[in-house]
């Protein structure tokens with residue numbers, strides 16, 4: 001595997017790196033960010049994959065969440081992938097750049113089945129078969145020390161990938177996730193475009209529907225979800241209550257914290273990120 005190094009920056013005794021690599025699954029070069037705690041690759045006690053939301057790149061969470069301080073303290077590596085394929089080959093596709101909630105920067109962490117997206121919009125296979133295993137190999141870490149988290153569209157990604165790939169992650173958490181995409185405008189637009197109009201294909205990528213369908217408790221160590229109550233997307237797009245009732249129905253422990261006054265943005269993420277890192281580190285240690 002070849003990760004081209006684009007830049008690196010000392011950070012809290014560790015190093016923040018930005019990389020590019022040729023992705024086989026996407027069929028294009030992809031960028032990602034990787035934080036290594038003090039001691040470097042082989043010193044990391046765990047890996048947290050953090051998936052960002054609509055309009056974001058691999059830089060957004062990396063630069064705005066302030067997660068490196070706590071990651072250094074806990075000895076965690078952080079992997080921040082990009083949110084979709086990019087570049088000339090895909091920006092020419094009709095609809096790829098017309099809106100901020102579909103196409104580029106809106107990959108929804110799934111493999112599209114519909115033309116023209118199915119060729120490159122393969123974010124699930126990219127993460128699960130390519131990027132995460134390659135980074136785990138570099139760090140010498142396995143599933144027992146790998147967690148996944150995300151914000152908004154990335155919260156949807158974290159929850160759905162954790163439920164669709166049992167045994168791949170030790171822990172999962174989300175901040176303001178799109179918890180029931182089949183019933184919100186962002187999700188309906190993305191699923192219609194990427195998965196097609198036949199709604200039978202949608203529940204397999206809907207966190208609340210997936211949770212409801214689990215035969216046994218998938219994450220006995222518990223899920224952590226934070227949601228701001230001044231989030232302008234809460235009522236129309238996020239549906240944390242759907243995830244809450246699905247977890248209750250199958251007995252999945254869930255800590256869903258609702259925070260007065262916090263909006264959808266990175267000031268909220270920065271306010272709760274330390275708790276998310278601690279949530280994952282606790283489960284790696286166990």
Ligand SMILES: N[C@@H](CCC(=O)N[C@@H](CS)C(=O)NCC(=O)O)C(=O)O
Pocket residue numbers: 052053054055056060064100151152153264265266
């Ligand atoms: N562009 C949208 C907002 C999109 C948005 O809030 N994106 C979230 C994820 S869903 C985000 O993290 N944006 C990047 C940022 O805040 O830096 C709007 O005009 O309302």
